[in-house]
């Protein structure tokens with residue numbers, strides 16, 4: 001028995017029936033809901049239960065739904081601004097944590113990364129309480145600020161991980177060759193950070209785009225985002241229009257993720273181990 | 275060889291401490307002349323890199339001063355020091371082509387485009403990388419990356435080029451080729467080279483002068499030949515090549531000449547050696563020892579019978595390890611002149627070892 005085990009290549013496990021069925025079930029549970037959601041977005045029926053025929057009319061309907069439009073525009077605006085801000089701040093934070101040794105660095109790092117592990121609902125309540133204290137009316141601004149706040153640590157973690165593989169002597173070589181610190185940053189450090197920046201920015205963007213809990217708490221009248229709009233539509237009934245809107249969101253997210261992976265693999269191919 | 279007698283780098287009473295416990299460099303004094311090929315040699319962790327990085331400006335001094343071409347550079351950033359460094363890891367910029375890498379140091383200081391082009395071309399020719407201008411570093415071999423790093427530093431026309439173990443990542447053959455090439459390059463450009471290495475053969479074959487470091491201190495500064503033939507301490511003698519050490523039991527003067535007594539050898543007369551110092555050891559290089567079946571009849575030789583315990587054949591030479599009647603281990607190296615007779619000896623055989631006493635180097639430590 002043990003001898004046979006030793007002879008099994010790790011990849012050979014996929015040839016075993018139990019392994020294959022486990023994999024099959026996993027994929028089924030993971031993707032069946034999503035696939036059926038996409039399929040039924042083309043269903044020519046008011047309800048989602050039986051297949052009545054192919055149609056694109058719910059996409060048309062979704063595209064012509066002004067409220068949905070507005071919610072989508074809000075989402076893009078918030079995601080755009082928060083991504084930009086969070087990427088810059090998060091990158092600076094990640095770089096500082098990688099670069100400098102300062103007193104209380106350990107605890108500081110822990111606190112900085114806390115928002116990643118704190119339950120979102122707590123963060124949401126804290127945000128609302130904070131905005132009430134400083135007397136800022138809830139709306140697009142508060143949503144954006146909250147999104148920036150919870151995206152920063154994610155970007156910082158990505159940048160920090162990226163910089164762990166950086167060869168410090170590259171910066172020294174640059175300085176040695178007569179470059180100022182600013183030139184060294186833009187010519188040497190920044191090109192190395194770039195894939196991390198892209199990955200961090202895309203992470204921040206998707207986090208912002210599909211955030212529900214914090215957005216729900218920090219939104220005010222007239223500041224509906226895409227996920228919140230869909231939620232309110234679902235509360236009436238799950239029509240193929242909701243499916244269609246969700247499918248669009250899935251496609252956008254998928255496209256961005258693919259882009260991120262592509263950028264990363266491309267930069268890896270370009271790098272030497274020097 | 276140095277062209278002038280001008281001092282280009284002067285290291286004065288320099289000490290570097292990391293924290294309160296680690297003294298990486300301990301009260302070092304060095305004068306490096308213009309045009310010299312200078313080597314810092316020492317075992318791992320002795321502070322060679324730290325000393326080099328202080329000259330480049332990447333480490334601050336705890337005590338002392340460093341002068342480059344007469345100017346105290348203590349408060350000068352690495353960016354503005356007239357020295358350039360070749361890093362051990364090469365530190366070639368991965369996202370730039372060979373050409374962009376070499377031109378980097380000129381671009382950042384705003385050199386005119388035409389001048390950059392011609393100087394880059396010259397530097398690339400100098401290190402024989404022509405034809406690879408558009409390659410990215412990940413498509414270059416280790417030796418080629420090394421040349422990019424060299425060209426990138428040389429294109430700046432520094433007063434001094436600092437090289438931190440530049441050849442340690444290369445295989446033995448390439449390493450030997452690069453040693454020759456570095457020497458040729460240094461002679462061509464006439465720039466002072468300071469090379470850090472822990473490979474004594476590398477230092478001996480390349481440098482005009484070598485500083486041997488141990489534990490943060492400079493132990494001896496001398497030409498390769500002096501260092502090898504006249505080491506000043508048993509550490510240096512042992513670090514540079516192989517050495518047999520004999521303990522001196524008695525010191526005296528006979529007819530105005532130094533006489534040292536050594537177990538099993540008796541009194542050894544050393545003409546022309548400073549008699550005012552106390553000596554504790556005698557050093558003898560293995561290749562100075564002759565090996566014979568019969569006791570040599572020549573007068574004035576030191577001769578001692580010994581038993582062969584080990585014979586290690588390394589191609590051009592054989593290292594023979596002997597043991598004397600008193601249990602003293604001695605090693606001798608002999609050239610293998612004849613193809614089929616590289617060792618005339620069998621293990622356990624009694625042989626005679628002999629040498630001229632002038633080959634003894636008395637040591638005070």
Ligand SMILES: Nc1ncnc2c1ncn2[C@@H]1O[C@H](COP(=O)(O)OP(=O)(O)OP(=O)(O)O)[C@@H](O)[C@H]1O
Pocket residue numbers: 292296297298316317318319320321322323324325472
């Ligand atoms: N930044 C630092 N902080 C603390 N200690 C250091 C630092 N840099 C070097 N040291 C210590 O200083 C001593 C000398 O280091 P250095 O790197 O100069 O040695 P080296 O002679 O170049 O050795 P090697 O041949 O291994 O490169 C070592 O004991 C090392 O641990």
Ligand SMILES: [Mg+2]
Pocket residue numbers: 322323324
């Ligand atoms: Mg070193």
